[in-house]
Amino acid sequence: MSEPVALSRATALDNNPRSRGPRLRGGARNLSPWTEYAIRRGGGVLLSLAILVVVTFFMVPLIPGDPAVAVAGADATSEQIDAIRHSLGLNDPLWLRFLNYVGDLATGNLGNSFAYSTSVTTIIATKLPYTAELALLGITAVLLISIPAGMSVGILTRGNRRKWLDVAFGMVTGFFQAVPQYVLATILVVLFAITWRILPAAGAATLTALILPVVGLSVGPICSISRVVRRETSTVLEQDYLRTARGWRLPALRLYARHTLPNLLTTALTLAGLILSGMLGGAIIIENVFNWPGVGKEIVTAIVNKDYPVIQGIILVLGFLAIVLNLLVDVILGLIDPRTLGGKRSNG
Structure with missing residues (x-):
């Protein structure tokens, strides 16, 4: 092959967009969104x-x-x-x-406790499962209650219907959202453990001892997310594709579960990730009110004893878990909706 023909073919290949990978500004090859x-x-x-x-x-x-x-x-x-x-x-x-x-x-060494001369890693490994159990049960209750409740109110009040329900829902959720956790936890103890003697007031000896701490931890987040879900539901229901779906007389389950719910998950899961991270910190209050043997109760004891390594270790682990949880939520959102990754959808 002669040199001019080879050069012309090379030039043609170089000018053909299909022969090259996507490029960024400055000539660098584009990377996948992930x-x-x-x-x-x-x-x-x-x-x-x-x-x-x-x-x-x-x-x-x-x-x-x-x-x-x-x-x-x-x-x-x-x-x-x-x-x-x-x-x-x-x-x-x-x-x-x-x-x-x-x-x-x-080296993975969090030091030794000043008060107990015990490895901080051992202390956290002993206490963290109790806090994780409380937080996971709390966020499960939040998701299982807040999303259906918010969607139901949003559906029932669509198009300014049942205004009284919308007002009542906003007042009740706003009230419980504003109540501090320690106040709500104290009220729960007074009512259910002291007055009515239905549930244990403290400790972790039985499964029923989980009920009051989980309720105290999750009531505020349930109200927060349900309010957001109600607002998002009202917005989604006014979209053109939902109006078309209603015009086709689709069954209610298919209409709301298949066409409405997926458009709410991004917002709900984003809030759930933030709230779960906050629950790890909010557990400090709840665990001390209910004498729950988790890291929240342990860090208060460490502050009283000026036990620096234990305080540092618990805060560091809780902060690390919050970072990991937020990252995990972002990955899940990326799998549900690739647009949240910051990249563009492929047109191919």
Whole structure:
């Protein structure tokens, strides 16, 4: 083949869009939406973890009080307190303690409790299952109640029908959404455990002991999500394709379960991910009211005892779980609707 013919064929191939992969600005090859998402979110996760580590370490020394005094006891001498401070490394400069902290985290070591001389990892592994059980049951109750309730009210009040129901729903959900968790938990204890003696007030000895903590943890989120779902349902029902489907006299189950519900899942799951992360933190209040043996109760005890490693370890683990849960929700949303990845749908 002569050189001019070869050059002309090479030029033609180069100018043919089918012979090249998609390109970004500047000539770089385009990446798939999932690859771009992984790169973008991976960087965000690493930055969040770095901020979490820094904040977790530097916020704990701001707690008033001396951990050495808490460990030594009220009758300890100053020499004993100084010896404990030295053994715990509290006399080291803050920057050196931070470097040691990061070095231990790199090896998976969360340190040892000042109060119990026990591995923080062991303490968290013992307490975290109780908190996870509470949070998972709570978010399950939230999803199973809030989505059907919000959709039902949205359907029944479509087109300004049953205005009284819409007003009543907004007032009731708004009221319970505004009630602080500790107030609601206290009311539940007074009513169901003290006055009526139907359910246990505290502990984790029986399955019935889960009922009040789960209710106290989930009532507020149920009201929040159901209000959003009701509003989204009203918006979706006014779309042209839903009006067409109603004109075809489709069965109610098919109309709402197949054509309406999928358009609500993105918003509902996004809120559910945020709420589940918040439940891990909100469990601190609920666990202390109901004496539930999770990390929430443990962190309050650690704050009282000035137990720095336990406080840092629990906050770090809860923060890490919140990051992972939000990432997992985003992945699920990406599988349901690829547009949430930030990429464009393929036209092919």
